[in-house]
Amino acid sequence: MPRTVEDGVRLYGGAAVYISWRRGCTLFGVEAAQLAKQICDRVDAKLHSFACFDSDGLRHVGRHADRTASRLSAEDRANAVSVTDQGGSFATNRGVSLAKSPERESQYWEAIGFPPRRTAAERADPYRPLRVVTFNIAGAYPIKSKGLFGYNDKPNLDYFSMLFDRLDADVILIQEGEVGPAGSTVRKLAQRTGYEHVFESKVCPTHLSKTPDTELSLAVLSRLPIDGGEAIQLPTPMAKLVFRGEPTVPYPRWAQRADILGINFWQLFPNPHGAMRSSYEHGVGAQDAASIARTMTSNIKSPAILGADFNTENPTKVYGKAFDEIGVKMSLPPDTKTVFWDANPDQIGATKQFETVASGAGRSTTDHFPAWVDYEIKDPAMRERVAAARRAQ
Structure with missing residues (x-):
């Protein structure tokens, strides 16, 4: 179970990272959506961001507080999430997208309480x-x-x-x-x-x-x-x-x-x-x-x-x-x-x-x-x- 932002990105980055800024930050991949509630209480509570679905699939962008993005390791920055520090916010330097599917989408929404x-x-x-x-x-x-x-x-x-x-x-x-x-x-x-x-x-x-x-x-x-x-x-x-x-x-x-x-x-x-x-x-x-x-x-x-x-x-x-x-x-x-x-x-x-x-x-x-x-x-x-x-x- 990841205990920091770095661990969360490293563990779930390859599946793309969903981030929610509710009750501590929730980091979880599409394939691990059912773990969201447990992860929610274990990761860095200072990271603020959001994820959304569009016609091309899942895309995630984000915002952060207290220079959270700068704490990610070089290895984390190079993975599928490709986090870049933009001086007050962080975002993917390219659109990270996954094929949209009802099953994956339902896992995400149910994991955050819908x-x-x-x-x-x-x-x-x-x-x-x-x-x-x-x-x-x-x-x-x-x-x-x-x-x-x-x-x-x-x-x-x-x-x-x-x-x-x-x-x-x-x-x-x-x-x-x-x-x-x-x-x-x-x-x-x-x-x-x-x-x-x-x-x-x-x-x-x-x-x-x-x-x-x-x-x-x-x-x-x-x-x-x-x-x-x-x-x-x-x-x-x-x-x-x-x-x-x-x-x-x-x-x-x-x-x-x-x-x-x-x-x-x-x-x-x-x-x-x-x-x-x-x-x-x-x-x-x-x-x-x-x-x-x-x-x-x-x-x-x-x-x-x-x-x-x-x-x-x-x-x-x-x-x-x-x-x-x-x-x-x-x-x-x-x-x-x-x-x-x-x-x-x-x-x-x-x-x-x-x-x-x-x-x-x-x-x-x-x-x-x-x-x-x-x-x-x-x-x-x-x-x-x-x-x-x-x-x-």
Whole structure:
């Protein structure tokens, strides 16, 4: 098992090196993708880069911090990866490409936490599990650094469309869409990825785009019919909030419900107290959490699926009693990380009509990772409604 960048490049360079900048650097070759998670915790955490697929196969380029590239040996630089130092970044000096194949591509995506690609038979089965995703897409801006608001300068719809295609969800609950003079980012993504049904609610001015009159949104994308929905404003925080050294009054925050074939899909997007020198776990911030909990218990009715960026590092600790009261059981394993720091603010849970059969969070070049759950529908009538809607597609 490689323990350094040098070892990782030497061991896997001949197969081409995938590099991911999530939770320490992941180095692994196409043929060794299943080892990615073990390698992730063993290699140099300072190396930052990314890999992508294009029409010619796999190509990887990268960026680095703290002169990581200069630490590679001459032998490593000469191998298939051919790393060159470009004074602040490193890249291959020629496009390193492998023939694209579904098997290799699936190994890569599964190794970084995405669901397995469905087979043709699975996709044709109207009784297949219901896949639900919650994803704070930050206006479809990837990140270029791990600092606060370290976003790229402009959205990348191609990248997020690739993530949506790979997730292959029935329903996606989206936080931080953007709606502005050029239209809705979410609706553009829906058109690109085949989501016919969209329910979107504008919620507050954006902190992402510099274009005037642009607002954040909550949205539901669905391959199944959306029969209606609503947006409910969350209680105004009572905690004293400070942002960048100055007292601040937060924008209104909202919850959203969409009715899909009799299932209440809920999502929440509370204020980010942690970024404003407060916490939902103690003090006045805990009173704010109690107010949000009362909103949940007053409005969320079974059968329900709840997904959210709860904007707190341990939602179960903060809202566990409310989850119990509304009968929602969280579906992600407790150690699932949904952001690049050590936390899991993004969660999905469901009432007793749904049984979790698989779940995870896909590591991506975003400040929040897409969290996904496959649910077996236990209620016979609901199961038949979903199957009938799928047959009609």
